[in-house]
Amino acid sequence: MKIKIVTPHADNARAWAAALGSDDSMSFDVSLDVQPLHQVNVLVNGSRPELVVVETTTPRDLAELQRLAGAHPELEYVLVGNDLTPEFLLGAMRVGVREVLPAPASAEAVRSAVTRLAHKRAPQAATPARRGEVVGFVSCKGGSGATFVAANVAHILAAGGQRSVALIDLNLQFGDAALFVTSTPPVSSVAEVARHIQRLDSELLRSAMAQVSPGLWVLAAPEDPGLATDVKPQHVHEILALARTMFDIVVVDLGRSISAVTLDALDASDRLYVVLQLTLPFIRDGRRLRDVFRTLDYPSRKVHWVVNRHQKSGDITLEDVKRTLDVEQLLIVPNQYEVVASSVNQGVPVDRLAPGSAVARALRELAAGIAPAPAKRSGGWLGGLLRASA
Numbered sequence: 001m002k003i004k005i006v007t008p009h010a011d012n013a014r015a016w017a018a019a020l021g022s023d024d025s026m027s028f029d030v031s032l033d034v035q036p037l038h039q040v041n042v043l044v045n046g047s048r049p050e051l052v053v054v055e056t057t058t059p060r061d062l063a064e065l066q067r068l069a070g071a072h073p074e075l076e077y078v079l080v081g082n083d084l085t086p087e088f089l090l091g092a093m094r095v096g097v098r099e100v101l102p103a104p105a106s107a108e109a110v111r112s113a114v115t116r117l118a119h120k121r122a123p124q125a126a127t128p129a130r131r132g133e134v135v136g137f138v139s140c141k142g143g144s145g146a147t148f149v150a151a152n153v154a155h156i157l158a159a160g161g162q163r164s165v166a167l168i169d170l171n172l173q174f175g176d177a178a179l180f181v182t183s184t185p186p187v188s189s190v191a192e193v194a195r196h197i198q199r200l201d202s203e204l205l206r207s208a209m210a211q212v213s214p215g216l217w218v219l220a221a222p223e224d225p226g227l228a229t230d231v232k233p234q235h236v237h238e239i240l241a242l243a244r245t246m247f248d249i250v251v252v253d254l255g256r257s258i259s260a261v262t263l264d265a266l267d268a269s270d271r272l273y274v275v276l277q278l279t280l281p282f283i284r285d286g287r288r289l290r291d292v293f294r295t296l297d298y299p300s301r302k303v304h305w306v307v308n309r310h311q312k313s314g315d316i317t318l319e320d321v322k323r324t325l326d327v328e329q330l331l332i333v334p335n336q337y338e339v340v341a342s343s344v345n346q347g348v349p350v351d352r353l354a355p356g357s358a359v360a361r362a363l364r365e366l367a368a369g370i371a372p373a374p375a376k377r378s379g380g381w382l383g384g385l386l387r388a389s390a
């Protein structure tokens, strides 16, 4: 595979080229251009690369990348940048860049991003790995109930062990998803897995997760908010890719921040559920998120909207929200303070604590939209009787 590295930093160019040259899983033909991107003609005379590793250091470079990627969507791009603001990331993703590394990027980070893209480009093996669905939950604003909904839906999807479900908390700074489904504090975390990413395999991932009920496994956020920065986009990428080979469904709590880490997970999600409430601040932020998703070209069937804590008496109606967000359908979870508070305080999912409650019913309906409830395995004496007579 032909690769071109474009960066104004000679040391980086050399280090990255050396790492790519020594990769033993693939053969790379690497050329270097030690200049800022806006001064380079990437596609000159026959040396047309298939993949470009580009380090942008100025807005001019980013504009040039935008132009290049717009004109040549057939190439793959790995972008190294030092300004990973949401605007920058969105700009990059909008033009089709799918691997973004924060500067300074180590040779190893560049090598693994390049091999990942190269593998994606290579023809798929005849027997694809089992592929579980990744379902992301996003909060429009703090306190919307995204974690409550995500954790409870994960529990329902596991259906008492009839499915295997992972609940992964990517709310890295103040994540608390585990405690919505168990009262036992988690022993390990996403940061712990990231720390050992070199030897990531299903055994390592499984050992960092806690089984909280039949079929439901949780990978918690780090207890120490300071460890959040140890988790890089490529770690999340690898964790999710592996998790979907191990579980039927991977539920991810993405919280409310747009960062390099969450953008990667948003992209990896097959479906997104955005949780909001019927008040203006939530709806305003909902509209912003909707614009972000449009910018990223997510098809509207990927994004689902959940109105949580719904009560009929509010000033703002569901029709208002549909109009503002320009969506046809909303999923509704009613406000039920006592049931939810005792579920959250005890770390027991509502479907177990109060299965007959309106909120449990709404969550089961939401889960059924992701995967239909499996038929009960043992239907009690009647089921047994019917089976016996069949």
Ligand SMILES: Nc1ncnc2c1ncn2[C@@H]1O[C@H](COP(=O)(O)OP(=O)(O)OP(=O)(O)O)[C@@H](O)[C@H]1O
Pocket: 139, 141, 142, 143, 144, 145, 146, 147, 148, 149, 171, 255, 256, 308, 309, 310, 333, 334, 335, 336, 337, 338, 340, 341, 344, 359
């Ligand atoms: N349907 C509901 N009815 C009543 N109370 C609810 C409902 N959903 C959530 N709550 C309450 O709202 C609180 C906040 O929910 P949750 O932690 O899930 O929000 P979040 O969006 O994840 O917030 P953060 O942005 O802090 O992560 C919960 O502790 C719960 O008590």
Ligand SMILES: [Mg+2]
Pocket: 139, 146, 147, 148, 171, 176, 255
């Ligand atoms: Mg939360």
